[in-house]
Amino acid sequence: MTDHSETQQPSRTNADLTAANAALLAENQRMAELLAEMQNNGDRKVDSKRTNATQHEEHQSESNAKTGETPPKTERRRANPFSEEIMSYKMPQNFTLPMTLTSYKGIGDPKVHVTKFDSMMFLNSDCDPILCRSFPTFLDGAALLWFSNLPARSITSFDEFAKMFINHFAASKIYVRDPNYLSTIKQGPHESIKDYMTRFTTAAMEIPDLNPEVQLHAIKSGLRPGKFQEAIAVAKPKTLEEFRDKATGQIEIEELHETQRNERPPS
Structure with a gap:
């Protein structure tokens, strides 16, 4: 089974x-x-x-x-040299900067630069915050670098700012000319009164605190011998304004003669 x-x-x-x-x-x-x-x-x-x-x-x-906000940057901007009061001041909407002032680069008389800035800002504003925040706009090169390295919150007024600026660049003050230089400027044999006065005035502007009497004596001494020099010797102008009045008449005569020569048909 x-x-x-x-x-x-x-x-x-x-x-x-x-x-x-x-x-x-x-x-x-x-x-x-x-x-x-x-x-x-x-x-x-x-x-x-x-x-x-x-x-x-x-x-x-x-x-x-x-x-209109700017996103935060990874690298934080350094502190501003102006005080909180200056930075918090609200600038006028219609404020405009003068654009004819040449930037100061660290060479030349800093006091002259401040004086020019003051005179140009006179019609715009004499407000401390506006002056302080406008002045760096006219700095460049070594001067701008100096400003960027100022300690934070170290500037509280424009007078203080200007004093710091002038003291720092005092050694950069360069006088290219002095009053004695004007005695070397002479009118050329074929130079017009207008060109001579332009050249002389340009040199005189480079001399700080120039005595007007010294300037007048130098410009009269630089005239070349001729009818105009004789006219000045007779008129004996006592001020630069009187001399310019005489020179204006002579310039008009010279320009008239020049126009007549140009219109004269070629022979």
């Missing part, structure tokens, strides 16, 4: 192994899908963070553009 239980046992064992293997494969598949989903979720979170950051930057840029 055959034992059927023994012949059926291997078949059941194989079926069980097949089922277990299938279950294992299914579990592995489920774990792989779970891991893939987790990975996708992580990527989406990263992308979401990047998107949010980009949107925040764009929103901030749009906000700055609307308000």
Whole structure:
């Protein structure tokens, strides 16, 4: 008699192994899908963070553009040499800077530069904050470098600012000419009175605190021999204004002669 239980046992064992293997494969598949989903979720979170950051930057840029604000820089600007009172002063809307003053570069008389600045600003404003904040606009080179290195909050008034400036560049004061130089300026043999006076006046302007009497004596001594020199010797002008009045008449005569020569037909 055959034992059927023994012949059926291997078949059941194989079926069980097949089922277990299938279950294992299914579990592995489920774990792989779970891991893939987790990975996708992580990527989406990263992308979401990047998107949010980009949107925040764009929103901030749009906000700055609307308000006119400048985004903060990574490198902070150094402290300003002006006091809080000067910097907080609200500049007038209609204020304009004079544009005819040459910038001071550290060479020349600093006192002359301050005087010119004062005179040009006279019609605009004599307000301390405006003077202080306008003056650096007319500095360049070594002078601008000096200003940029001043201690923070060290300037509280324009008088103080001007004094610091003049004292620092006192050694740069250069007088190219002195009154004795004027005695070397002579009218050329074919030089007009107008050209002579222009050349003489230009040199005289470079001499600080020039005595008008010295200037008058020098300009009369520089005239070339001729009718105008003789007329000046007779008239004996006592001031530069009187001399200029005489010179104006002579300039008109010379210009008339020049016009007649140009209109004369060639021979």
